[in-house]
Amino acid sequence: MTIRDRQELLSIKEKYQHQLANQLVTAVLVLDDSLTIQYLNPAAEALLSKSFNRTIGKNFFDIAYASSISSERLQQLLITGQEFSDADVRLDVKEIKPMSVEITASYVEFDKAPHVLLEFKQIDKQKQISAEAFQQQQWENARDLIRGLAHEIKNPLGGLRGAAQLLNKELNDTQKEYTAMIIEQSDRLTNLVDRLLGPNQLPNMSVQNIHLVLEKVSQLTSFNNPKGIKICRDYDPSIPEICFDEEKLQQAVLNIVSNAIQVIDADDTVTLKTRIASNQTINNQLVKMCVRISIIDTGPGIPPNIQDTLFYPMVSGRANGTGLGLSISQTLINQHSGKLSCVSYPGHTEFIILLPISEEGSP
Known part of the structure; x- marks a missing residue:
């Protein structure tokens, strides 16, 4: 060479x-x-x-x-x-x-x-995907466990209520006070169990404008807003119509907004924000295009010790909270093949709903 x-x-x-x-x-x-x-x-x-x-x-x-x-x-x-x-x-x-x-x-x-x-x-993205997959699996396990327990509780409750009704026919008016209490508490527990079981009807999907749902949530919130908290809207008008169940999605968003209003102070704000998001991971699958709905408040933030279990049934950051609202919202968003997640620190809590946009206009 x-x-x-x-x-x-x-x-x-x-x-x-x-x-x-x-x-x-x-x-x-x-x-x-x-x-x-x-x-x-x-x-x-x-x-x-x-x-x-x-x-x-x-x-x-x-x-x-x-x-x-x-x-x-x-x-x-x-x-x-x-x-x-x-x-x-x-x-x-x-x-x-x-x-x-x-x-x-x-x-x-x-x-x-x-x-x-x-x-x-x-490696932030890989860590986030792994953490979300783990949390999703844990949430599904907790949901299945509670549903199993709820069914085991509901069956004897029905028998207890029926026996109280039969006994009620044999008692005088003074004694009926006790059976009425048994029936009343049985109904209360049955209602709680039904809420634990969560929504079981399949969504009724139709192509609609996502902002109509958010406007309805904003209107409903204004009727029950004793602190006078300001609801801000930041919409992307270019978002196309997508396929979803209006009632179920409205309930999911309303649960989140209602929780925020109960926790934050009068001088805080709640913002409903929509954007297009591309290349998102939902249930371990890459989705090319999504609608991103953000519910953002400027309150104190969610306690760090419950952030990983926030969507589990019966987990709440409020002393009088039932811990069912976010769990139900998670179930409703899952029925839309979407994803519900949360990022929270003092002064900023953001619940993020991702709903896929398919070429046919449906998830």
């Missing part, structure tokens, strides 16, 4: 190495021995939300911070050449929201000088 051939091969190699680095979905940064950023690929620019020109020549720790990466640890890497990796690391980048990443730090040489190669892979 001639010198010219070797030079051409090196040129080809360098060209492809540069192009491949720019095409990687993994964020790649190169730091020199003073931990100054010498190179970052487009994926790293996207991860850090900073351009190449704004980042080159700056110390890495002036840009970002991760608990598993310290200046001392990177300097040790430069000395020993011993690479390290960490999974599920919180990465804090100035001016943007913290994220979860997998990190790999390696020793490399450029121009015969030691450098650090950092690779970041964002």
Whole structure:
């Protein structure tokens, strides 16, 4: 092989190495021995939300911070050449929201000088999908358990009520007070059990405008709003008509709004917001296009200790709450092949309903 051939091969190699680095979905940064950023690929620019020109020549720790990466640890890497990796690391980048990443730090040489190669892979989406799948499975298990118990309770309640009615015919007016109490409490427990069982009728689907339902919820809420809480609306008028059960969807949204109004203060607000959302994961399936309905309040937030079990029956953040409203809403949204989720912290609670938009106009 001639010198010219070797030079051409090196040129080809360098060209492809540069192009491949720019095409990687993994964020790649190169730091020199003073931990100054010498190179970052487009994926790293996207991860850090900073351009190449704004980042080159700056110390890495002036840009970002991760608990598993310290200046001392990177300097040790430069000395020993011993690479390290960490999974599920919180990465804090100035001016943007913290994220979860997998990190790999390696020793490399450029121009015969030691450098650090950092690779970041964002895993927030995978964590969210895994957490949602786990919560969905737990919710289904809890629902099935409670439904089984509810049926076991309901059957003897019917017999108890029937026996009280028969006994009532044999008693005088004074004694009938006791059987009336038995019948009344049996009816109350039967009503509670029916609510635990949740809606069992299949949805009556028809193509409609989603905003008509939200307007009806807003109107109904205004009739029962003693605190005078402001209901704001932020609609996307371009959203097409979709197929849903008007009564069931109205009930699902109304349960969420009613819960918010009971918890928040008079100077807080509730916002009904609609948008188009693309490439969403619903029940472990990728849905290309959805209607996203957000019910947002500016109240105190949901206690962290119940956020993972929020949609379970009998779980409530209010002292006098039954814990059935959100569970019923979850069931109703599931009947629409949709997804109901929640993000909450002090000052912001957002319930998110995703309803698929199919090519035929139905879920």
